[in-house]
Each structure stands twice: as C-alpha cells, then as structure tokens.
Amino acid sequence: MSEASTNATATAAPKSYLDDGSTIRSWLLTIDHKRIAILYLISITIFFALGAFAAAAFRLELLTPQGDFLSAETYNKFFTMHGIVMIFFFLLPSIPAVMGNFLIPIMIGAKDMAFPRLNLLSWYVFMAGAGLAISAIIAGGVDTGWTFYTPYSSMYANSHVILAVTGAFIAGFSSIMTGLNIIVTVQKMRAPGLTWFRLPLFVWSMYATSLVVLLGTPVVAISLAMIFVERFLGFGIFDPALGGDPVLFQHIFWFYSHPAVYIMILPSMGVISEVIACFSRRRVYGYTFVAFSSLAIAVIGFFVWGHHMFVSGQSAYAGVIFSFLTFFVAIPTAIKIINWIMTMHKGSISFDAPMLYAFGFLGLFLVGGLTGLFLSTMATDVHLHDTYFVVSHFHYVMVGGGVMGFFAALHYWWPKMMGRMYPEGWAKFAAIVIFIGFNLTFLPQFQMGYHGMPRRYHAYAPEFQIMHVMSTAGASVMGAGYLTMFSYLIWSLFKGKKASANPWDSRGLEWETACPPPTHNFLETPVVTQDAYSFDLPSVTCVLEKKDKPEEHRV
Amino acid sequence: MKSVFSLLPEQASTVAGQVDAIYLFLVAVSIFCMIFAGLLVLVFSIRYRRRAGVESEQPHEDSRLEIFAGVCMLVLLMTLFGWGAKVYFHSVRPPADAMEIMVTGKQWMWKLQHPQGKREINELHVPVGRPIQLTMTSEDVIHSFFIPAFRIKQDVLPGRYTRLWFEATKVGKYHLFCAEYCGTEHSMMGGWVTVMTPADYERWLGGEVAPIAGAPQETPAQLGEKLFAQLGCTACHSGAPGSLGPDLAGLPGSTVKFTDGTQAVADDDYLRESILDAQTHIVEGYLPVMPVFRGTVNEDQVIQLIAYIKSLSGGAH
Amino acid sequence: MSSASQANEHVAHHFESAEQQRQSAQLGMWAFLVTEVMFFSGLFAAYIIYRSLYPEAWTVGSHMLSIGLGGFNTIILLCSSLTMALAVHAAQTDKRGASARWIILTIVLGLAFLGVKMVEYSAKIEHHLVPGAHFHLDPAQELANLQAAGVQVGDHLRHAMETVNTAHVQLFFSLYFAITGLHALHMIIGIGVMIWLLKTTIEGRYSSAYINPVEVSGLYWHFVDIVWIFLFPLLYLVGRH
Numbered sequence A: 001m002s003e004a005s006t007n008a009t010a011t012a013a014p015k016s017y018l019d020d021g022s023t024i025r026s027w028l029l030t031i032d033h034k035r036i037a038i039l040y041l042i043s044i045t046i047f048f049a050l051g052a053f054a055a056a057a058f059r060l061e062l063l064t065p066q067g068d069f070l071s072a073e074t075y076n077k078f079f080t081m082h083g084i085v086m087i088f089f090f091l092l093p094s095i096p097a098v099m100g101n102f103l104i105p106i107m108i109g110a111k112d113m114a115f116p117r118l119n120l121l122s123w124y125v126f127m128a129g130a131g132l133a134i135s136a137i138i139a140g141g142v143d144t145g146w147t148f149y150t151p152y153s154s155m156y157a158n159s160h161v162i163l164a165v166t167g168a169f170i171a172g173f174s175s176i177m178t179g180l181n182i183i184v185t186v187q188k189m190r191a192p193g194l195t196w197f198r199l200p201l202f203v204w205s206m207y208a209t210s211l212v213v214l215l216g217t218p219v220v221a222i223s224l225a226m227i228f229v230e231r232f233l234g235f236g237i238f239d240p241a242l243g244g245d246p247v248l249f250q251h252i253f254w255f256y257s258h259p260a261v262y263i264m265i266l267p268s269m270g271v272i273s274e275v276i277a278c279f280s281r282r283r284v285y286g287y288t289f290v291a292f293s294s295l296a297i298a299v300i301g302f303f304v305w306g307h308h309m310f311v312s313g314q315s316a317y318a319g320v321i322f323s324f325l326t327f328f329v330a331i332p333t334a335i336k337i338i339n340w341i342m343t344m345h346k347g348s349i350s351f352d353a354p355m356l357y358a359f360g361f362l363g364l365f366l367v368g369g370l371t372g373l374f375l376s377t378m379a380t381d382v383h384l385h386d387t388y389f390v391v392s393h394f395h396y397v398m399v400g401g402g403v404m405g406f407f408a409a410l411h412y413w414w415p416k417m418m419g420r421m422y423p424e425g426w427a428k429f430a431a432i433v434i435f436i437g438f439n440l441t442f443l444p445q446f447q448m449g450y451h452g453m454p455r456r457y458h459a460y461a462p463e464f465q466i467m468h469v470m471s472t473a474g475a476s477v478m479g480a481g482y483l484t485m486f487s488y489l490i491w492s493l494f495k496g497k498k499a500s501a502n503p504w505d506s507r508g509l510e511w512e513t514a515c516p517p518p519t520h521n522f523l524e525t526p527v528v529t530q531d532a533y534s535f536d537l538p539s540v541t542c543v544l545e546k547k548d549k550p551e552e553h554r555v
Numbered sequence B: 001m002k003s004v005f006s007l008l009p010e011q012a013s014t015v016a017g018q019v020d021a022i023y024l025f026l027v028a029v030s031i032f033c034m035i036f037a038g039l040l041v042l043v044f045s046i047r048y049r050r051r052a053g054v055e056s057e058q059p060h061e062d063s064r065l066e067i068f069a070g071v072c073m074l075v076l077l078m079t080l081f082g083w084g085a086k087v088y089f090h091s092v093r094p095p096a097d098a099m100e101i102m103v104t105g106k107q108w109m110w111k112l113q114h115p116q117g118k119r120e121i122n123e124l125h126v127p128v129g130r131p132i133q134l135t136m137t138s139e140d141v142i143h144s145f146f147i148p149a150f151r152i153k154q155d156v157l158p159g160r161y162t163r164l165w166f167e168a169t170k171v172g173k174y175h176l177f178c179a180e181y182c183g184t185e186h187s188m189m190g191g192w193v194t195v196m197t198p199a200d201y202e203r204w205l206g207g208e209v210a211p212i213a214g215a216p217q218e219t220p221a222q223l224g225e226k227l228f229a230q231l232g233c234t235a236c237h238s239g240a241p242g243s244l245g246p247d248l249a250g251l252p253g254s255t256v257k258f259t260d261g262t263q264a265v266a267d268d269d270y271l272r273e274s275i276l277d278a279q280t281h282i283v284e285g286y287l288p289v290m291p292v293f294r295g296t297v298n299e300d301q302v303i304q305l306i307a308y309i310k311s312l313s314g315g316a317h
Numbered sequence C: 001m002s003s004a005s006q007a008n009e010h011v012a013h014h015f016e017s018a019e020q021q022r023q024s025a026q027l028g029m030w031a032f033l034v035t036e037v038m039f040f041s042g043l044f045a046a047y048i049i050y051r052s053l054y055p056e057a058w059t060v061g062s063h064m065l066s067i068g069l070g071g072f073n074t075i076i077l078l079c080s081s082l083t084m085a086l087a088v089h090a091a092q093t094d095k096r097g098a099s100a101r102w103i104i105l106t107i108v109l110g111l112a113f114l115g116v117k118m119v120e121y122s123a124k125i126e127h128h129l130v131p132g133a134h135f136h137l138d139p140a141q142e143l144a145n146l147q148a149a150g151v152q153v154g155d156h157l158r159h160a161m162e163t164v165n166t167a168h169v170q171l172f173f174s175l176y177f178a179i180t181g182l183h184a185l186h187m188i189i190g191i192g193v194m195i196w197l198l199k200t201t202i203e204g205r206y207s208s209a210y211i212n213p214v215e216v217s218g219l220y221w222h223f224v225d226i227v228w229i230f231l232f233p234l235l236y237l238v239g240r241h
C-alpha cells in the first residue's frame, strides 16, 4: 500500500487521542478506551517494578543457604507480595486491560467499548484494590503466599491478611468489568461485514479469556470473602475444630485459580497469532482450529483444578479424574503451537523485535507446557509438588509465555499506541538478553526441584547453593534486559521516529486508522470486505479507496 | 550424597525407581519435542526468510495435520496418564504388614512415635527393607511430609489422619522437609531420615543410641492404657456386661451401626472422632452419654488412646 | 448508517443505533448476572458439602430459624418482583407517573424485607446463635423448650437434637449469615439502584423509545429475588422434612 496516501489522509484527520486534551483531568476522567488502556499501562508498569523489586530482594537472599540477608518473616512477606502483585496486579490485567482495551474496539471497527464509563470505573476499582493491597504491604506485609491456604491464613497468620485479601477481592471486580465489556463489545459492536470468522485471532482469544473471567473471578472473590468472614468476623467456615474442612478452601480457590492461568496465557496466544502472521506475511495456518482451541482451553480449564491438590488429602480417585482431564488441555495447546510453526512455512519471514519475542514465547512456553505434563502425571507430581520444579514451571508459562506475549504485543502495537517507533537495534538486543537471562534463572530451578528443593524456603540445604547462585545471576541478566527495554521505550516516546499508519504493512482494521488513532478511531464506520490476514490482497484502505471517494470512508 | 548436577537424585525407596522411570521418559519426550519444534523454526526461518521479490504463499484450509497431531498427542498423553496413575496407586496403598509410625506436625516441628514407644523430633529412624506406614496429623495448620530420596510426599492436615508409606532400600541419611508453607519457620521444619540395617535399628530402639532426653520408653499403647484409666474411660468401657459404653476390643476395622441407620468402618479417623466428639455418631443400642473430649486430650494422646484400643484386639502391632 | 438513529438523543456516541444499544445493555446485564450466580455458587458449594457431612446439624440449624418470618419475607419479595415488572411495563407504555409509583412500592417492599431480616438477625444475636466465641446452643434445652411450647417433635428432629454436635451447628450458622448477609447486601444495592431509577424517572429520562436502565435494573431486581427463592427452602425448609 502507498504510505503517502495514508499520511495525506492522516493529516486531514482530527486530532489523535493523545492530543485530544492534555490536562490531568482529561486523562483521569476520560472514557476513551485508548486512554484508559494507557492508564492501565502506567499502573501495571509500576506494579511490575514492585514485584520485580521483591524478586530481586529474595533472589539476593537465596545466594546463601543460611537466611542472612532477610529475616524469615521478611522473606515470606516478600515472596507473598511478589506473587500477589505479579499475578493480580500485573499479569492478569496486562494484556486484557491494556492491549484488549486499546485494540478490541479498533480491531472490530467500533468507536469505543460497549460501556465506556464502566471501563473507566474498572480502572478506579483496580487502583482501589491495588491501593488496599499496597497498604497491606506498608502496614507490615502479608505472609501467607499468594494462595492464602486456610487455616494458616484465616486463623494463624499474624500479618495483614485482611487488607491483602480485600485488595485482591476488589481487583477481581475490575477484571469482571473489563471482561463483561469485552464480551458485549465483541458480540454486539462488530462493523458491518465483520463476521465471526473474519475476526483477528486476538479477538477470539480475548473473547475466550473474558468467558473465563466472568465464570471464574466471582468464585475466587467469594473464597477470599470466606477468609475475611472467618478471620475478621470469627465465623468458622474452614475451621477443623468445628468440623470444617480446610481443603474445601483449596477446592474453591483453585476452581478459579487454575482457569486464571489461562486468563494469563490465552491473551498472549492471541498476540502470538497476530505477530507470527504479520512477520511471516501469511494467514494463520488452520485459522478455525486456532480460534476454537482457545474456547476448548477455556472450557476444559474449568475441570482440572484438582491437579494442584494431588497430595492435599483429597481422595485418590478424585485425583485420578483431575489428572486424566488435565491431559486434555495439552491437545488444543499443542495444536496451536504446531499451527504457529506451520504459519511460518512458505511465509516471508522477517525478524523484527516483536517476532523475536514471539520466538521467545514459542520456545519458553513449550518448555513450560511440557513441564506441566510432569506435574499432571500423578506419580511424578507427588515428588515435584511444592518444589522449585513447580516454581520454574509456572515462570516458564507465565513469564516465558505470558510476559513474552505482552512484550511482543507492546512492541508490535507500540507505534499504533504512541505514534512513535522504538529503536529496533536496542529492542532486539533486549529481547535476546531477556531470553538468555530467563533461561539462566529458571533452568537450574527444574534441576534443584527434582532434587527436592522445596519452594517458599528462606534457608535451604547447602548442596543447592550452586543452583541458586546461577539462578540469581540469571535474574540479574534478565533484570538488565528489562531495564534496557524500559529505558528505550521511554526514550522513544520523545525521540522515536514518527510512525506511519501501518509500519509493518500488516492487515487488520487497527492498521487502517492513523498512528496514533483519533479519538473515535474511525471517522466513518468501516465496512469489512475480506478475511483477516489477507496478505495476498492489498490492505483494505486501498480497496475502499478505489471503490468510493476516499474521504467518505476512513482515515 | 549425589551432586545436584547429576541427572537423578539419590534413589532410596522402592518407588523411587518407578517414579524416575516416568521422569526420564518425560524428559526424553520433552527434549524430542523441543528439538523437533526448534529445528522446524530454524529451517523455516532460513528457508523462508524475507527476500526481495519473493512473496509468501497463503495456506489452504485443511484439517489433516491438526487431526493427526491431536491423535498422536492423545495416545502419548493417555500412556502417561495410565503409567502415572498406576505408580501413584502403588505409592499410596500401604501393604498390610507395614510397621506403623505416628507423626504429628506442629509449627515448626515433626513429632514422631514408633510402635515400640520410642519418640523422636525432626528425625526418623527406620530399618531398611521393611514397609513403614506413617499415620499423620497436625495440631495447627497444614504441613507436608516430604522425603525427596523416597519420592514421596503427603500433606498433613489438622482434624484428620493422612497416610504415607515407603520401603527404604538403602542405608543412609536423607533429607526430611516440610513442603507445605506453614508460617515463619517453614523452611526450618525438617530434619533427617536415617535408614539403618534391621540390627542397627533394633539396637537403636533399645536405646544404645541416646534417646531424646526425658522421652519415656513406654509404647503408645501402654501410654494409652494409662490415659484410659486416668480419663475415666474404663468406667463405661470396661467390657463387662451391662456397662454404659460398648466393648472396644475388636472394634478397629469392624463395621459399626449407628442409631440413625447409617454405618461406617471403624478406621483411625472414626476412632479419633468417637473419642473427641462422641455425639456425632451414636452406636446402635447405646445412649448419647459419652462426654466430649475435644480440648481435654491433645492429638498425641488421641494417638495413644487409639493405639491402646487397637492393642485390645490382640492383632495390633 | 441510519440518520434516524442519530437523531435519537439517547443513543450514546459510540453506538450505531438504539437497537444496538439496547441489546448491548441487556447482554451486559445477563453476563453480569452469570457472574453473580458464580459468586453465590462458592457459598452454595460449601453449603452442599457440609450438609452432606453433617445432616443432623442442618436439621437442628433450620429448626432454629423462624419459618414464619422467612416465609413472610418470601412473599414480600415475590410481591416486589411483581411491582418491579409493573414499573417496567408502565415505563414501556410511557406512563411515567405509574412507573414512579410502582418503583416507590418496590423500594418500600425491599425495605420491609430488610426490616424483617433485621428482626431475625437480632433474635439470633439474643439467642447466642452468632458463630464465634459467644455461640451457645444447648440442644437438650431447646428440645425441652419445644416440647413445653406444645410443638409436635418428630423422631427425626428429636434424634438430631440428641446427637448433634453443636460445633457443626456453628458451621450452619456461619453459612446462614454469610449467604443471607450477601443477599441482604445485594438488596441494599438494589434499593440504591431503585432510588436512582426513581429520581431519573421523575426527571423524565425514560420513554418508550429509551428505557434500557429501567429494564436492566428490573433484571437485577428479579435476580436478587430468585436467589432468595433458592435460599429460603435451602436454609429454612430442607432440614425439616
């Protein structure tokens, strides 16, 4: 497509959403989904830094077997804060609330989310939840682990459990509001001609994610509320002395928290579909399989929670059923991986930074997923449960999968969001540093996990020291990569090259509007005439321009 | 002690080898998948890298690859499931002749008691080549009993008994860890499992290895007998005809009928509940007059009372 | 793009038509109600599991509740659903005054429900039936009281009273307070919504062309009623036989 024509129309267009008001008020009271996405982006960046700070502190502690840098209590508070902040306040909202918010209305040709005010409210609710959780940290911390197991959390812990639990509870409602908005937006606001099977796969995966959010989040909310009732009001619910069952809490908790891991990975999978298609210039191989596998993962994900509880004292037969069902999640996941690889086949591949992150995702998520199989096999999980093997598994899927997907998205859509290009060379460098650092951090953890190093240990047996030292070294390398990325992204906001409307020559409605887009995304509702990823056809703008007068359609 | 760089940690129980076999199989499958996927990505990256004048070719909708991959995965996964479940069932079903050791977890120590009365803290001495069953409960929060060299682990819950069994195959000293997060000193809640030859074990039991200071040398059953008298259980459970409570001899393992028509097998959990909260189930033909002992006796004492009740039937270990 | 819909001042800037806006609002509320169902389901799961473990505690517990007050409240809520439906209908047919009156009635019924609930709660508090340190229940005494009051005590209840473990009855009351408390919270929010609806109705914001908020609030109100329709038999009746 001709860049000149786009730029010409772009200059004639109204102000971009970034320039449409510059007062603080115009940001804090905005109902523009794009601005709300930016608010979320800023907030989760801060929370990521907080979680990473905690990780840096306890990784330093783990350099030596004796607990000499942090006290046992502080250590416990730090990994709890790390887990809570990273999961509830960084990864869960990362792609859905930032990328989903920004992109979904544009991708489906709508002017905004279905409920713009609810959208803004969700950010305030999120910040309120985060505020409570952080006040728990300032007040002295929480030491229950992010899983809040009873009866420790409800009757024994001496820390600020109530504040943290209430914070996570409230943040849950913010997820629900975003999920609700996404479902209704996708269902009811698609542009004319945009049928379900013309949707970009990112939209499919966000739709599946939102279903999980709507069905799962309320359940964790109620399980946290039950801790509140038991701890604060003194009503026994899980108290063994009253005949209550502490394991019941684990069932209710994991009923949500297992599906929650798919809330963290499905959006990334959507991003990877977009990125691989764009940089291979090829339609995603087996579009319908990839689309439906998201739904399959979302649905099966609700029936496997008991795999976190093989040694919890649940009945052995329940365990067998949960193990059996868990294996079925692997099939749609494997199909996705194979289809992404096949998308590259006969493509025209370029290796820009988003694509490097997508490669990182493929490799790391594959390791994470495969080690998931070690954990869903009952005999091996008995040995591996609550060891560093599990810690490594979930960092491979959450950081290697979830966070790499987020970074891929951040780079791919950065020009669209900010109207500036990031420096490509630095971006590639950071991607490689993070990949190396990541593996150096977490590969040794598999090994020490199988050798029996339990998790949540402040002091440990001396033979594991060498592995812990490697791990901390890796974390430092990875930390350097993150800092590099943070620096050049900030730099690019001011000094980056101005982006054209479609810098990657990609397909999809989001590339049919200016970079950054105007407040209402499109001047006129677009009409969609072709499938997603039609790299063999010229981009839609040109088709429309040939058919009609250009200014009647869109920017 | 094996180096942490060796592929497998020390194997010291009968199930360790079986678990390791699955582990090695999984490692092989994973490495195969990674190499396969890695090679494909590498080859495509080189072969189809972007070059001027060369356009990409669009795929056709075709579901053969997905179905083929799905079926292959299904076969592989079901094999894994079946194998894992088989070894798992083996590892959770104690053989009938296992020697029973009682374990109580509390923040932050393990208290263990051998059938012959020897007690220890954060240490477990066992003979090699003999199945051992641990019957475990907690006085406060959830803990988890973990012996990596044996590849076994089981959560220990308040208000319930959970079981774990193993048969050690190699004399030596192995780590004992608490694997479930239980508060500040969670990482300190552990110690050592010492596997000894049967002869050494007998000698150790006999006290040649110094016992923990002040620990009584009576068996749990003997202690239980004393408690039984002290707490006044004998008043109702003397076994004499016409006593208020049922005769407890022969009770463990039998089926008990209740006044509400239901019935249950008298396992350890049932005995524990009957002692602590007698009112929950009333045995057919008796009145609900037995007092509630919750709060009066602690978990250790319950274990001793149970041991005594078992010894009444003669068949007890 | 139809110019007719743009002429409609009620269509928000980002919707194409009034119909799209209406469908979105409805779908949004239904999706929200699905999350509400899941929200209550955690507590119901706990209820079902404990009830199957400790049936006699549930028998005793439900006998300690006042079936008269619970039944009365059920009727109140059923009536309020009717008045709500009438309010929506009146709004649809452009009868603003009637709509406002039905909303007022709905609010009154909602408040009445909460009032009765307060009476019930305070009776429980006086009776030391609030779980925790002050919980006190003497089943033998209760049985005697029942008999003294001339109540026909069936075998089932007598047996439950004789054998129940009062700790398990505490579990029953924990769940009773948690579930009815959560429901009452929903009622309070519902009444808040109704007051807002009343205000906007009086201001004349709704007409047959635009009644989304009325319809959607109505859906919420009916949902809260339906939850109670489940709670009443589960808590008050099931243990009774």
Ligand code: HEA
Residues within 6 Å of the ligand: A147, A261, A262, A264, A265, A307, A308, A326, A327, A329, A330, A333, A334, A337, A338, A365, A366, A368, A369, A370, A372, A373, A375, A376, A377, A381, A384, A385, A386, A390, A393, A394, A397, A398, A401, A402, B032, B033, B034, B036, B037
């Ligand atoms: C993003 C998050 C995420 C994702 C996606 C997953 C994915 C999976 N997880 Fe994981 N998991 C967590 C996050 C996640 N997990 C967390 C946070 C915990 C610990 C929580 C805590 O205790 O604190 C955990 C813990 C956990 C346990 C409990 C361990 C224990 O505590 O004992 C188990 C057990 O079954 C498990 C299994 C799985 C499985 C089977 C998958 C599957 O979905 C994986 C499926 C993918 C594959 C199997 C790869 C398939 C690909 C192929 C086979 C390639 C074929 C291709 C070629 C050859 C070209 N996970």
Ligand code: HEA
Residues within 6 Å of the ligand: A052, A053, A055, A056, A059, A060, A079, A080, A082, A083, A084, A086, A087, A090, A091, A144, A145, A146, A147, A391, A395, A398, A399, A403, A441, A455, A456, A457, A458, A471, A472, A475, A476, A478, A479, A480, A482
């Ligand atoms: C999205 C989720 C997410 C993310 C992104 C991360 C990121 C990281 N995590 Fe975390 N992690 C969890 C989710 C996540 N984690 C969860 C849920 C738990 C379980 C908690 C629980 O048990 O309750 C956990 C637990 C956990 C543990 C186990 C603690 C224990 O059981 O005792 C460890 C140990 O190494 C760890 C390490 C790391 C590291 C090194 C990173 C790195 O990616 C972070 C990299 C960043 C930095 C390292 C900081 C910035 C760098 C510098 C300032 C340079 C200087 C650095 C050094 C000197 C080290 N995490």
Ligand code: CUA
Residues within 6 Å of the ligand: B105, B108, B142, B143, B144, B178, B179, B180, B181, B182, B183, B186, B187, B189
């Ligand atoms: Cu006991 Cu951890």
Ligand SMILES: [Cu+2]
Residues within 6 Å of the ligand: A257, A258, A261, A304, A305, A307, A308
């Ligand atoms: Cu899981």
